[in-house]
Amino acid sequence: MSPHTIYRGAQVLIGDPRANDFRHVDIEVVNGRIARLEPQIVAEGATVVDAQWAWIIPGFVDTHHHMWQATMRGLTANFTLADYVWVIRRNHSGVHRAVDVYNGTLGAAVSLLDSGTTCSVDYNHCIVTPEHADAGAGAFTESGIRGVWCYGLYDQPAEARFFTSLEQRMDDARRVAGAWTGGADGRARFGLAPTEITLVGMDQVAREMRLGQELDCLIHAHTNSRWRPGYLSEIQELATAGLLWSHQLHSHCNTSDAADLALLAEHGCKVSSTPETELGMGMGYPIAAIADRAGVTAGLGTDIQSNNSPDMFTAMRLMLAGERVRSNQKALEEVGVYDMEGLQLHAADVMHFATLGGAIGLGLGDVCGSIEVGKAADLVLVDRRSPRLVPALDPLSTIVMNATVADIDTVVVSGEVVKSNGRMKPDLLDKAVRGLEESGAYIRERSQAYGGLVPPKPDWWGADTAGTKSPAPHGA
Numbered sequence: 001m002s003p004h005t006i007y008r009g010a011q012v013l014i015g016d017p018r019a020n021d022f023r024h025v026d027i028e029v030v031n032g033r034i035a036r037l038e039p040q041i042v043a044e045g046a047t048v049v050d051a052q053w054a055w056i057i058p059g060f061v062d063t064h065h066h067m068w069q070a071t072m073r074g075l076t077a078n079f080t081l082a083d084y085v086w087v088i089r090r091n092h093s094g095v096h097r098a099v100d101v102y103n104g105t106l107g108a109a110v111s112l113l114d115s116g117t118t119c120s121v122d123y124n125h126c127i128v129t130p131e132h133a134d135a136g137a138g139a140f141t142e143s144g145i146r147g148v149w150c151y152g153l154y155d156q157p158a159e160a161r162f163f164t165s166l167e168q169r170m171d172d173a174r175r176v177a178g179a180w181t182g183g184a185d186g187r188a189r190f191g192l193a194p195t196e197i198t199l200v201g202m203d204q205v206a207r208e209m210r211l212g213q214e215l216d217c218l219i220h221a222h223t224n225s226r227w228r229p230g231y232l233s234e235i236q237e238l239a240t241a242g243l244l245w246s247h248q249l250h251s252h253c254n255t256s257d258a259a260d261l262a263l264l265a266e267h268g269c270k271v272s273s274t275p276e277t278e279l280g281m282g283m284g285y286p287i288a289a290i291a292d293r294a295g296v297t298a299g300l301g302t303d304i305q306s307n308n309s310p311d312m313f314t315a316m317r318l319m320l321a322g323e324r325v326r327s328n329q330k331a332l333e334e335v336g337v338y339d340m341e342g343l344q345l346h347a348a349d350v351m352h353f354a355t356l357g358g359a360i361g362l363g364l365g366d367v368c369g370s371i372e373v374g375k376a377a378d379l380v381l382v383d384r385r386s387p388r389l390v391p392a393l394d395p396l397s398t399i400v401m402n403a404t405v406a407d408i409d410t411v412v413v414s415g416e417v418v419k420s421n422g423r424m425k426p427d428l429l430d431k432a433v434r435g436l437e438e439s440g441a442y443i444r445e446r447s448q449a450y451g452g453l454v455p456p457k458p459d460w461w462g463a464d465t466a467g468t469k470s471p472a473p474h475g476a
Contacts, residue, residue: 059118061358064301103435125152299358
């Protein structure tokens with residue numbers, strides 16, 4: 001696509017999706033940014049794209065993702081969170097080669113783009129060596145997706161460990177951050193993903209979070225995500241230690257209460273819910289709607305492609321359903337359906353979480369997440385001619401409740417068309433598929449040495465031995 005393009009005649013969702021402001025306007029894109037939103041724009045030399053058949057919405061923003069896990073698609077479909085920690089975190093992460101991290105990250109990013117997600121965060125907790133870090137960061141940048149790639153400080157239980165101290169890992173994070181270029185037009189930013197408090201304790205997490213302050217980057221953490229009766233709230237522990245500040249995105253937070261959310265709101269922290277894993281793996285109800293009502297900016301993520309589709313339509317619908325069940329059940333039991341008050345969470349709310357709320361959570365609210373003059377041209381063209389989408393009495397609600405990835409015709413990132421006529425760019429697509437096939441076959445074969453794709457849990461495994469200080473798998 002030329003650096004000067006006009007998308008003509010579409011119904012365009014303008015501004016914060018919560019306003020549900022669809023208009024028949026043209027979108028003028030100049031050098032990757034939205035220059036004008038007006039009817040019948042005329043500009044000499046511009047390429048004109050007839051988009052009368054489309055709804056144009058902002059590209060989705062995924063606020064929690066472990067991209068490297070696309071190498072193991074479908075593996076965790078019947079896992080609880082405890083199963084996931086044992087199989088993926090304590091076994092398969094340690095045998096992924098740098099090339100597998102590259103293949104998983106590139107494949108996941110391409111899958112996200114194909115699904116209409118133009119911006120994402122990658123929480124990479126499979127950094128076994130510096131080469132793994134370079135591979136993940138390189139694939140994220142190469143994919144052309146916008147977002148934040150986060151260096152994960154989790155210590156993988158590999159048989160041969162490269163990093164023998166936290167300081168080594170922190171120095172390697174400094175190395176990657178110092179060499180960061182951001183790829184095409186600075187779309188990719190550097191971030192940091194600290195280890196969970198439940199695994200290493202507050203003293204180490206404090207050191208890791210202070211590194212994020214030092215590097216002045218997004219800190220993306222797993223927080224209050226494991227139900228552990230009798231344990232302190234991690235949010236309250238972080239607040240007591242002076243470790244909450246605005247450039248933090250806390251994922252899951254399923255165990256959080258009103259006091260926790262008040263602390264996050266006070267310090268300007270943001271949250272990310274991943275409905276498919278949280279509801280499916282026994283983590284609890286997604287917190288996004290409750291956090292939003294408490295004044296905490298909330299976004300949605302699709303989390304792990306070893307389990308979930310990268311499809312934000314699914315995440316939005318599960319968020320709606322999960323929150324409505326949570327909030328309505330008590331009323332149903334007490335007064336019945338006819339005397340129940342109206343639904344608190346609406347389609348426009350989850351579209352906000354999936355776009356602008358997520359962008360704000362990543363520190364990119366001034367760049368993407370909504371269609372506005374001056375913002376990046378990160379656009380999704382939905383073909384509204386499908387019988388599943390007609391008649392659309394409310395276009396936004398129709399998109400949230402009825403659209404699928406099959407309806408996404410065109411995806412644009414910073415003015416660059418990465419998907420058109422329902423197909424990703426062939427060279428990028430072919431490379432992603434080949435890499436995923438190669439690494440999937442390797443992991444399947446390699447895992448036979450320690451019990452297969454789902455290795456049996458040893459007697460010592462449990463809540464008190466899930467941290468990196470417990471015995472390593474594979475007998476190492």
